[in-house]
Amino acid sequence: MAENTDARDAVGDYRYGFHDPENHTIRFDSGLSEQVVRDISALKDEPEWMTELRVKAYNHFANRPMPTWGNMSMLEDIDFDAITYFLKSSNQTENDWEDVPEDIRNTFDRLGIPEAEQKWLSGVTAQYESEAVYHSIREDLEEQGVIFLDMDSGLKEYPELVKKWFCTVVPYADNKFSALNTAVWSGGSFIYVPKGVHVEMPVQAYFRINAKNMGQFERTLIIADEGSSIHYVEGCTAPTYSTDSLHSAVVELIALPGAHIRYSTVQNWSANVYNLVTKRAVAHENAVVEWVDGNIGSKLTMKYPAVILKGEGAHAEVISVAYSGKGQHQDAGAKIHHLASNTTSKILSKSISKDGGRGSYRGMVQVSKKAQNCKVNVVCDALILDEGSRSDTYPTMEISNPTCRSEHEASVSKVSDEQVFYLMARGHSEEEALALIVNGFFEPFTRELPMEYAVEMNKLMALEMEGSIG
Amino acid sequence: MPYSELEEPSRADHLWRYTSWKRIHPSGQFHEVPKAAKATLSLRSLEEGGKTDGVTLEVASEEDLERLAVSGSSDISTQFLRAIADGDAMVLRVQRKARLDSPVQLDIECEGDICALHLLVDVGDMAEMELITRISGNASWVGILRQGRFGDGCNFNDVVINQIGDGRILRTDGLYLGRDAQIRCGAIGSGSSRCKSDLRYTMDQSGSSLKVNGSILSAEGMHNDYHVEIFHLAPETYSRLNWHSACAGKSRTIGTGMLRIEEGAKGADAAQLFHNLLLSKDAEADSIPELEVSENDVVGCGHGTANGPVDDEQMFYLSTRGFNEPQARSVLIAAHLNSTLSEMGSTVVHEHLLHSLTNDLSTIM
Incomplete structure (x- = not known):
């Protein structure tokens, strides 16, 4: 090494x-x-x-x-x-x-x-x-x-x-x-x-x-x-x-x-x-x-956690978050293969890049010819917190059945000044405001975790946000 | 780097994942650069009595090549098309401040077995015009390379229609946008049995705006693979990619987009959307809208895709208005493709394109 x-x-x-x-x-x-x-x-x-x-x-x-x-x-x-x-x-x-x-x-x-x-x-x-x-x-x-x-x-x-x-x-x-x-x-x-x-x-x-x-x-x-x-x-x-x-x-x-x-x-x-x-x-x-x-x-x-939906009526869900700090590259994502009819899937991916870190979402959704009436929903959101950090999304959708309804959306943005201003107007420091916004951004993930892990996760993110201002 | 020094691309490279280089090369033999016939070019105004003043078509000079043929130095399709054109290139020049009231049509007629064209586009600063490029003919293999620059402050609509017969087409664009240039590019595909298009736009000057629209109609056993790449290198640049495909028969349509926001492109605003209408059980649509963002101070970058069949409610609505099923279907397909078609240019251009698309719809669907 x-x-x-x-x-x-x-x-x-x-x-x-x-x-x-x-x-x-x-x-x-x-x-x-x-x-x-x-x-x-x-x-x-x-x-x-x-x-x-x-x-x-x-x-x-x-x-x-x-x-x-x-x-x-x-x-x-x-x-x-x-x-x-x-x-x-x-x-x-x-x-x-x-x-x-x-x-x-x-x-x-x-x-x-x-x-x-x-x-x-x-x-x-x-x-x-x-x-x-x-x-x-x-x-x-x-x-x-x-x-x-x-x-x-x-x-x-x-x-x-x-x-x-x-x-x-x-x-x-x-x-x-x-x-x-x-x-x-x-x-x-x-x-x-x-x-x-x-x-x-x-x-x-x-x-x-x-x-x-x-x-x-x-x-x-x-x-x-x-x-x-x-x-x-x-x-x-x-x-x-x-x-x-x-x-x-x-x-x-x-x-x-x-x-x-x-x-x-x-x-x-x-x-x-x-x-x-x-x-x-x-x-x-x-x-x-x-x-x-x-x-x-x-x-x-x-x-890239994957699910093969092999049986009719099966459902897959992937919720993933990634934090990329200094020297880190989080190349994560999800793969769903719809092989059977009436299968449904949902992917929600959220990433934050900071201190020069790089976050990548790489995903694949395949709907096979025989899979009738499948439904697919993919959402990827990314926040870039400072200069020099990077965010990528590489999603692939391969749809071979005309009855499938699939949607994919992704966005990359920065923390809104208005949100920070709002929280600071309520007495939070800028750093606290940023940590709160980041925790809110990851909330769809943390609410799915057992309580102790969710608390731990919020603490970890607050630690990562320390020193992020100034 | 010349073609002879490049390696055959791997299918792990997403650009070649769905159409391998072997499948689009004229002979399938990687090292072979076959002799190609030259395409016939002609320029005219789209409207009767219209003028083409300020627009010329001429043989490119060494200076033109040096100045305009700068894209894709290590890109395999660019270098192959340069090699097959054997050093010959034409240049479409639009004078500085040229202002054309009527759209101009450039006809590229491709005949023979293998036919190739290297076309340089040199649009002067502050020029304003609409250009429709129509590629047609019965060549079994067609290669078109367009490279060049849209000048500072120009306002240009650039629509390319692929109406090749049953042949295969490899089309590559490498175009640069000048400062504050406002460009609308359109791609209409309804011809050729196999199409691989790699369209790249570089916004290396601040304030430029780019809209890329695609209306792709695939039927029978067609294979349409479009890759659109937009590079935001300068601050305050804006781009939108909107791609609509209708896939019937046993066709396969691939739309891959890449929005790259480089560090320093502050205030960039970019988005891409792919919509696919699947019309038969054997058709396939693949979308890969990619983003690479290295700048945090962006207005926003997003992408989306949606795939689905013809909407049952819309079909029912039309049936209650007296349309039979094939008519209703045809109307909905036309409407799906028209939503991007209508964004490609002026009313005159739109009417012309719509007429052309309606003809294609009735022929191939």
């Missing part, structure tokens, strides 16, 4: 920038080869089909060129040989918080993970480096047959279920980074919600990179069986180092007929993390999939 001497400067007052001394039990040498992939698989004692899948994915990754679109100059800076692909900090996944090694527990205590679980969550997985270190699920859900495990345990305990669905939504050859993830994945969440079960409270996963030059490649698979529902929330942080880290996750969601999955993310990686993630869902008949996606941190994010 390229040495970035300005990293500390770039990340500024990043509040999760603390790091604990690295205290790992297994650390692979940096660099990637077929042997590394086989070693990871052997270490996890995986079935042969998984090892072979990993090797195939590795070969695809090794032969596939880097993407020729997006921020190529930033992508070219990734040094795959400098990354550590596997690092294990705890010998096992604990169910009791007190059993987690103290240094890791301290980290998550500072992030508020057990506190959040006590208060309102149905279950929590905390992942530190490559593997989950803590996992818990409420007993009543377990009794109803809900499976909520870290992905490694899921593969061990439910190999047939994992084999049936793994890589079906995001094939390993989908893109270079999905191939990389399939080759070296470790950790992540595995969730199965049985028919008709409604998980009323959100389940949560927290991902943390602590070590230098670390790659985190978690894999999440959520299957919501017929008529069930679940809300999954994930958060991400990393400490501030002068060298860059890579986070390349794959998330696969399967919403079977009538199921409802909401997947919320508040990504706040430090500004030296490459966040290159593939997230995709399949929605069967009358299923609903919602991606609620907040991108605040990272150096470069390339993430």
